[in-house]
Amino acid sequence: MTSANEQPRKRFLALDTATASLGVAVTESGRVVHEINASGERNHSVHLLPIIGEALQASGGAGMLEGITVGVGPGSYTGTRIAVTAAKSLAWSWKLPVCGVSTLQALAWGGWNAGSGSPDEAAAESVRPEDRFGPDWIVPLLDARRGQAYTALFAADGGNAPRRLAPDSIRLMADWVQSLAERLEEAKAQGERPRRVWFVGEAAAHGGADSLKPLEGAAELRVLPYDLEGRWIGFLGEARHASGDIDDVHSLIPNYTQLAEAEASLLKAGKGGVKSK
Known part of the structure; x- marks a missing residue:
């Protein structure tokens, strides 16, 4: 009989391209298994899939995955679409659940952790009663x-x-x-x-x-x-996956918060197809 400790470990793939930093991480139970963060916003579409492949190869492959998490923005209009499209395509192909999380919440968590954990901040923790x-x-x-x-x-x-x-x-x-x-x-x-x-x-x-x-x-x-690190997208996603709060792979969309500049210009000129609600 196979013991529970010998069962394949279930991991989550996390990705975000909404900022100037491309973040990919594989996490498991609140820890980082493998992480790759690369700068260069203009090249996210070129590097995302190879970096995902590298991260999976270093962490046991797609067969180890239990789900996928993606940062849905807000942020770079084109950048956000790259990660969301990739996450939906992989989730559909591999028959895995997918969920979107806030890029800004991950940025807040990572930035605060980076700052509050520094020696200077630790030394300043004393507070008068x-x-x-x-x-x-x-x-x-x-x-x-x-x-x-x-x-x-x-x-x-x-x-x-x-x-x-x-x-x-x-x-x-x-x-x-x-x-x-x-x-x-x-x-x-x-x-x-x-x-x-x-x-x-x-x-x-x-x-x-x-x-x-x-x-x-x-x-x-x-x-x-602070440049966003993929692990924080992963940690946010683990909580959603654990609660069963996942997204429909077809309806998951980026959080743009505004029209792209080109769309806004077309709408202003009366040539766009977007209607205000």
């Missing part, structure tokens, strides 16, 4: 040009996935920062003010002192440039 703070807030950022960012708001939740406080969306940074300042005032009044607010991801474009000036004094601000 009279000080009371809620969980850190995490603001993931992906540049959307013209003063805009793909962003959201999450609360750090220890070793678990960050808890969502605001939806994924494209926002004008000036308005978003002002909204965050108002949220911080409300949190302070309720005794839930975060000690730190993290801005992670493509922070260089929107995390400067001038941009964040309305938040001065409201909390400790941490700005951390």
